[in-house]
Amino acid sequence: MFCVEQEKLDRYHWLVDELNRHGRLYYVLDAPEIEDDEYDALMREMLQFEKEHPDLIRDDSPSKRVGGAVLEAFEKVAHAKPMLSLEDVFSKEELHDWLQRAAEGVGQPWIPWCCELKIDGLAVSLIFEDGKFVQASTRGDGIVGENVTENLKTVKDLPLRLLGDVPGRLELRGEVYMSKEGFAQLNAAREEAGLPLFANPRNAAAGSLRQLDTAVAAKRNLRLFTYYVQDAESYGLHSQSEVLEWLKVRGLPVQKAWSRAGTEAEVLDFLERWSGERFSLPYATDGAVFKADPTEYWKILGNNVKTPRWAVAYKYPPEERKTKLESIEISLGRTGVLTPVANLTPVLISGTVVKRASLHNDEEIQRKDIRVGDQVWVRKAGEIIPEIVRVDTASRTGTEESFTMPAACPVCGAAVARLPGEVALRCPNRSCPAQLTQGLIHFASRQGMDIRGIGDRLAEQLVQSGLVKSFGDLYALRVEPLVRLDRMGEKSAGKLIQAIAKSKERPLKFLITALGIREVGAGVAAELAKRFSSLDEIAAADEERLAAVEGVGPVIARSIKTFFGEEHNRRLIDGLREAGVSMRSETAPEAPIGPLAGKTFVFTGELSRMSRTQAQELVAQRGGKSVASVSKKTSYVVVGEAPGGKAEKALRLNVPTLNEEEFFAMIDNLSQHMPGGTNDA
Template sequence: MASGTPLPDRDAAASRIRELTEQIRLHDHRYYVLDDPVLPDDAYDALLRELRSLERAHPDLADPDSPTGRVGGSPKEEFRKVTHPVPLQSLDNALDREELAAFLQRLRQGLGREEVPVVCEPKIDGLAVTLRYRDGRFVQGATRGDGRVGEDVTENLRTLRSLPLRLALPVPGELEVRGEVFMARGDFGELNVRREEEGEPPFANPRNAAAGALRQLDPRITAQRRLRLFLYHVVDPLARGITTQGALLEWLREVGFPTQGEWARCTSPGEIGTFLDRWDQKRHEHLAQTDGVVVKLDDLAARETLGSTNRAPRWAIAFKYPPEERPTRVRDIEISVGRTGVLTPTAVLEPVRLSGTVVQRASLHNPDEVARKDVRIGDRVFVRKAGEIIPEVVRVDREARDGSESPFVPPSACPACGSEAVRLEGEVALRCPNRSCPAQLKEGLRHFASRGGLDIRGLGEKLLEQAVDVGLVRDAADLFLVTEDAWAALDRMGAASARNLKEALEVAKDRPLRKLLFALGIRNVGDRLAADLAGRFGSLEALEACSEEALAAVEGVGPVVAAAVRAFFRDGHNRETLRRLREAGVRMEDPQEEKAPGGLPWAGWKLVFTGELESCPREAAQEAARARGAQTGESVSRKTTAVVAGARAGSKLEKARKLGIPVWDEARFLELLREAEETREGDAPFPKTLEEGTRP
């Protein structure tokens, strides 16, 4: 705990930890499973901060399945292979209504019935996973792989808040369920915007983004990608008394799994067609990207009669909607300037209706992409929505050219300020290097004032642009320094609007530190990482003083983010803006009771735990080590600082001895924990000598 903060009474802390854990699980279930949140984000975050603080004070009381453990563990060197006892098969596709009708006829012939009820479910375009539970607790998750052998992604899956670590109802014994991990449409769009702003290539579709996130070797990166989950299958459902697909979906929801609300039991081809037509109209507004409908035999026992081929079940098929592409013409190619200075070419199109909306602009991403597709002004092109979300130019109709088309010439200067455009080493994007560029300033201020940032109510886009254009606002600090009369003098403002805006700005000054960190637009620091950094350091001053090496050792950061954070604080323009924000009264630290323990005395250490500890669960000991700056891993190497060995330690202990790696018993580990706590409290130098070695 921070200096001067008394430790909570142990019994009271245990009771409060249990209470908070259950409250957070309930709210996670309402938000991610029922889609019916009842708690504002700030109130939820306050519960999470309180729980994290109590667990740090009493690591032995922490629940192994605590919600605070979802931020991700240490990086894994590789994924372990998992053999699926029941293979994960693919589905055959029906590309039109005739192929679907042929499938239904095969069902009728195979079962010798005229009426064969089926269940229609939206086909989520995600990554197939299988989850194993033991007595209602999540124990393992794996990817499909080749259907017979997948990859163990348990730690990455634990970061998904829609995945229940414990089921809502008792389910004794072994349970295996299957579903899809996906990235919501809105999160996918935001991710690609951030990648383009940072000069990185965008993901082609939400499925690629989800697959890349789930297979990250570092679970902390997975935790930042906001993946979600839908379940639709139970392995061996008949053994649980579940006899139909409809009942299976209801059972999954009852025990606490997220399922799709949009499904229907159909008893005739006409009902199936009605569902396909209705869903074709609704699918563009669905939370997840969908490209079709899965039609499954409802009778689970009858599925056993039909069986499967080598690759697909005979009792299900995926009806795929045809990809929607529309022709239009490129009126112009404009350059937009992002808040980080990235110059993005954008095709201005003749309006075309696509996937339920009218599209008039499509990002061309970067000059290299324009050259690869050879897009010219005046071209007839075909457009679609990437992942049914982001408009993109698919191809050029070169045969329609008449010679009047104009090739795109990459800009040599920023269109907003005239500064020479530059391309940084290793990047495909062009950038404007001018930090005072008005276009960058406007985009940066929009981000600063956004709901995810300081949430400045009444500071809309048009007002911000006007304030920058007339020279009233030159950086974020000016927002708080402009007088009420000056705001009122702007177009369409007036005294009442100006007074309300000033009141909103005063409220925004007192936002939590995590909001400020996100609002500042530090490269690679999203809202979740901003919350982690705020919880770790407690003040902007402490974060600014932290070295790049110490930052890289913090859970959830790593070397790339650490370099970006240090670069932000080294920049003279940023330092001046922070100084003026501080003078304007913007809060730059969280209240004392919200601060995480300060200092990182174990920065640079790499610890490996093996065996069972008596004083606390091993996960709690790992969290305590990470809270002091150490990295915790699963494998022993020559870079390992020490191995903490409990009872029944296994092969890791033997390998440590062979490599000459220091081995600490539980008593030594707890002694070093106490010393580290005293170091932070009293600023005494951390002891150089360890029991069996020295600090690196």
């Protein structure tokens, strides 16, 4: 262990505790005390210490939340006690009968109930050892679930260490969910990319939680509520109400929408109150859960095979309204996707007035036989996104008109195209005004070229006035034509031109982000800038070389090649180059040095001597590189216990394989010829 001054070590421990405290204030209590830039400054200081002293990193450090590992598969986890489902009831009469039977089961005319809203998410089991989070698993079949520990670490609501003293093994149950805003943003991005949409927040949360790449899970902004303590009595808890309060005290997230009902009237009041108010919550709910409040009754009532007799779920009926589809228009996104949108006679659904609903693509229109003038039933998918469920064909009069997607872009007139494997139609013209406006906003964003002053309104004016027909035109702007635009004085125009000029020297990673290449966000752009010396080198790289970059892989590599393969995109880049925009990395990528320089390794299965991450580090120390996928150019595939499909692919491609013994023999042999001649394996 490195010798660290006690003052610096104490400061590090304070930083971890303080950042965890502020994270809880922000994500769990919705009561932040400091601004984002203050939080970021503390985080940078902590990360710098951890970079210098990796052996001192605490298990509950906020840095542990950053996803990056690619899992081979989810291991199975047997639950200590089954994770049960809930029996559903669909009317107040059914609910009354169910609650009455439960009361009779404990020999009482009535019992108090804990009322909670039912979150539209995915149930998980959480294990803590002496207050430290150690494991998370899905429900699975109720008996055996899947280990999703690494993905749960990316959920910022989850404390990696509990508040207070909680000795021994603690098992909790909770619900992983996606906020309404997060769900809407995810589906919008998927629709823009031509990918299938998630049907509801629960499916989105489940799909995100089961990502083998934890970096993908981290980007999905999953959230968590906890609601159950296994063997609650051993913690002095004798009611569900006490459990919820105890969880809050320990720093765990608990939904606010719950109450204790001492009478049936209070149960019905809870149902009635939240039937409307639930739509104002930032997360989706599909019902209410009623649990016998005294936990002593749980043991008396017991369980059925798959459901408890002490808890029941009331499902709110889906809210559907009939209205008229007045017209269909085409919306054009930043990447050129043409999306048909239904204009509806305004109708109140789930607490808000709905006037428009996406029809997604022409296949959806044909499948549902949607026509302009139809009477249609509309609801909100997951209580969030308006959708047309079905057509009331019985009310047709014969005046309804079928709709056909346009063959040309309605904005610029370019012939639309459908890329292989995609349902979406796209306008290929990146200089199309509709794309250009949104592209310009993205280009000037803080994660892009950071041109302060270019917002939605100014971007629209720049495009509509003809001042900007491509990103490169920004760098030719002058004060005189700018001051003719609305709300643009001479002083503002001068500042804008200064900001544009300053952006020419932005680091390469920001330029890559600014170009808006499909699937390439800030993280991938940063990795590309590390591995390539210039934008031209990236453009010239083949898919295999691109796919080998951390976080890229074959899908993103194909997207990058497609982008640089399009003539109008090459002209766009030429225009930026002529304007003087820097296209080279700040520092030349370091050439790998060592006996494994130029060699690529893929690891599959588990190693007994060390983790895969540690083995990959041994390869990196010797100049080699570890990648996620197997190709013909892979040097070796290292096969551990319980390997996945990568081992089979290596055999198909005639890629050399090494078992664990052979791999470490290679490392041992190379270590003897490295400077110092030591064996650190």
